[in-house]
């Protein structure tokens with residue numbers, strides 16, 4: 293059954309072929325206002341069988357089986373949250389409190405969640421992850437990537453990925469998150485690239501490694517990513533989160549889809565990202581929740597790097613599931629224009645997941661969208677903290 297969504301005051305398509313200015317005064321791509329969002333005013337969209345079959349000015353819309361008028365609201369492509377850790381149990385609010393009163397974030401806290409996750413039943417883990425995905429949906433997220441990484445043994449990592457895979461096809465094997473307690477690091481890497489990878493690969497699309505001091509060094513990261521790639525998983529990397537290090541370099545070397553965090557990036561790292569086409573996925577909610585310095589997104593954009601924004605929702609370094617919050621931080625703290633930030637949170641996320649069916653709205657895209665209780669996408673950053681997502685559609689169904 294086809295549905296005509298009409299009365300859209302401002303439709304963001306991210307469709308470069310539309311060539312319309314992003315907003316009054318925001319015309320040229322690459323200008324300070326940033327991205328061309330392919331905006332159509334007084335627009336309509338026709339959805340059929342989960343996909344967009346028509347989009348354009350409402351005056352020219354074809355008939356459909358059902359008509360829905362959104363009353364002048366803005367519609368944007370659903371957010372693509374390309375980095376999240378949702379399969380876990382336990383709570384680390386006390387660790388957050390300690391950070392807010394002066395302690396730094398360290399990778400060691402992950403072990404607290406590992407203990408709680410291992411002790412939880414499948415149903416508890418499933419329930420927690422489902423609740424978080426529902427929370428994301430209410431905030432306009434229509435695609436989410438979910439990592440393992442709080443199991444850290446063969447059974448537990450495979451279990452995490454099985455549960456993640458019930459919720460999304462974008463599942464990531466992160467057995468190389470940290471070395472579990474009382475384990476020899478070299479022996480653990482052997483396990484990750486051997487038995488653990490064999491057990492996890494059937495449930496995963498991606499392989500990831502936390503390449504950082506206190507987690508895995510460059511050689512271990514290369515080994516994990518190459519073994520994952522040989523098993524058919526595409527690489528992505530937790531890179532340069534806690535300091536300057538080799539993570540971005542390794543991501544570029546192995547042709548990862550994305551280098552995530554990039555909180556500390558040298559000019560050489562930026563050139564490397566731009567030249568290799570590796571997406572830089574910036575995670576401003578983590579800087580917010582760890583009191584680390586925000587990366588300057590302008591440096592990345594000016595160097596020609598494709599930038600995505602994601603939440604990195606996890607119980608340790610930042611427990612926000614909100615893409616609108618991440619987007620507002622990106623504008624306020626990382627010097628992105630509102631247009632660049634919206635693009636990064638939608639089309640950028642799709643690029644980081646190497647998806648061409650999401651992150652935009654037009655003929656052939658999936659019908660993934662958010663209806664905003666606002667006349668323009670600008671309100672996402674202009675009204676931070678306000679629940680502006682009125683409704684979310686995923687593959688043609690209201691979520």
Ligand code: NIG
Pocket residue numbers: 377399401402405502530533578604606607608609610
């Ligand atoms: O992306 N950096 C590694 N992993 C997560 C944090 C996980 C945790 O602290 O539980 C991150 O920040």
Ligand code: FE
Pocket residue numbers: 375376377530604606
């Ligand atoms: Fe992460």
